[in-house]
Amino acid sequence: MNQHQEVETLIKTQLEKQDHSAWTSYWTELNNSYGEYLPASHDNSIWDVIFSFDEGIWGWVQGLISYTMVQVHDHLHLIFWLILLLLLSSFIQVIEQSFSDHKVAAVSPLILMGLVLITITSSVQLFLEVIFDSLHSTASFLNGLLPLYIASITLSGGPATSAASFPIMLAMVYVITYLMKSVIVPLFIFSIFFDQLNCLSDRYSMGKVAALCRQTGLWILGVTAVVSVSILSIQTSAAAAADGVAAKSVKTLAGTMLPFVGKVVSDTADLVMTSSMLAKNMIGAAGGFILIFIVLFPAIKMLIIAIMYRLAAVIMEPVAGSRLTEAVDAASKGMFHLAAALLLTSCIFFISIIVVMFISNIPIMIR
Template identity: 90%
Template sequence: MNEHQEVETLIKNQLEQQDHTEWTGYWKEIRDSYGDYLPDSSNTSIWDVMFSFDEGIWGWVQGLIAYSMVQVTDHLHLIFWLVLLLLLSSFIHVIEQSFNSSQVASVSPLILMGLVLITITSSVQLMLEVIFESLQTTASFLNGLLPLYIASITLSGGPATSAASFPILLAMVYVITFLMKSVIIPLFIFSIFFDQLNCLSDRYSMGKVAALCRQAGLWILGVTAVTSVSILSIQTSAAAAADGVAAKSVKTLAGTMLPFVGKVVSDTADLVMTSSMLAKNMIGAAGGFILILIVLFPAIKMLVIAIMYRLAAVMMEPVAGSRLTEAVDAASKGMFHLAAALLLTSCIFFISIIVVMFISNIPIMIR
């Protein structure tokens, strides 16, 4: 226990000597925005939270559940409004059959469909605002984290690893953010739009086009994730092996060419690099943790809205018109894809940070 406290103190002292305000400020923003749903440990610094995370993991789970319930309450009006519209469509359908009025039968479904489309459009617009804000915050956070993170890798004995990983990580941030804003999200929006057109008209079927847009968006996102993480892993692994061999050679030369102090010098260098490695790992873990929180709360909000639409479609399918239920269900499908795209983007960045963190430990193991 005392040894653990000594290591913790050593890491904190080394971290406090560095300036982390460029990216730890996002932790303060998270506390200000979602402090009511975070455990008591959230009132401390990010380092204290990381060291005591295992002890308060149930508090984090409870906070996420509480936030989900609050979002359900805030958006409960959606399901009531959708159910009301679907009930009206069912009621009008009964009147149409009773009076056999073809004119009413042709006009009233279009009016109700228009109201449903207005509701869907407002929800999709809200989701787009949440997604673009989250992507912008994620990119800004990574631009603040990566320079210091790469510098800590260099101090821990990985200059080649940092030189290989830094440009790849920066390219990933800009390329993935650009693809999300310009290609992937518009494809999912087009899929929702074509699904609604498919529900409006019996003459022109747009279901295949909507499915193609969804599949194209998922394929682009998946290929981007696999390609970027693979390139990062291969490049950094080779560079980390070179760092390890170089450090091992320097240690051996120092021990043999300096007869009296060579051993002391090499052991001291190992101690300094090991403590730097622990501090570097803490920076990577804290950065990944904040990155997940930046996206997690907005994603929960989006998932709650999508679930509301899905529940409305499931509840009213037996009694409402097939077109309206299909429109609501198709909208929920597109909303789930939007939320999944945001979460997957965050996971790509998180995995990249963790991969670099573990690979940069290779030089220490080789030494």
């Protein structure tokens, strides 16, 4: 236990000597926004939270459950409003079937469809605001984290690893963020739009166009994830192996070429690099932790809204008009895709940080 505390103190001392304000400020922002759902996080630095995270996992789970319940309460009116509209459409259908003159009754479903479309549009607009804010925060956070993270890899004996990983990770941030904002999210929005048109019109079917938009967006996101993580893994693995061989060679030369003090110098260098490696791993773990929570809370909010739409469609399917039910269900499908795209984007960046963190440990193992 004492040894563990000594290692923890050594890592904290090394980390406190560096300026991490460019990215740890996002932890302060998370505390300000969601502090009541983050147990043991008030007045604690991100390092204290990471070191004690395994001691209070249930507290974090409870915090997420509490936030989910709050979001359910805040958006419960949505499902009641949708059910009310669907009930009205069912009631109007019954009245319409009871009279021989359908001219007046035929206008009412169009009014209800308009109200449903207005509700869907407002929810989609909220989704766009949440997604773009999350993408902006994620990109800004990574722009602050990556330079210091890559510098810590260099100090831990991985100059080739840092040189190979930094441009790839930086390119990933800009390319994936650009694709999300300009291609993937618009495709999912178009899929929702075409699904609504398909529900409005019996003459023109747009369902296949909506499905094509969804599939294209998913394919682009999936291919981007596989290609970017694969390139990063291959490039950094080769560079890490080169760093390990170079470090082993330097250590051997120092031990043999410098009489009397060679072993002391090599052992001291090993100690410094090992402590730097621990600090580097801590930066990577803290960065991945903050990155997940930057996106997790907005994603939960989006998923709750999408679930409300799906539940309304499921509950009212037996009694409501098919058009309105299909419109609400199609909207929920597109909303689920938008939330999944945001989560997958965060997972790509998280996996990239963790991959580089583990691969950059290869030189220590070789040495």
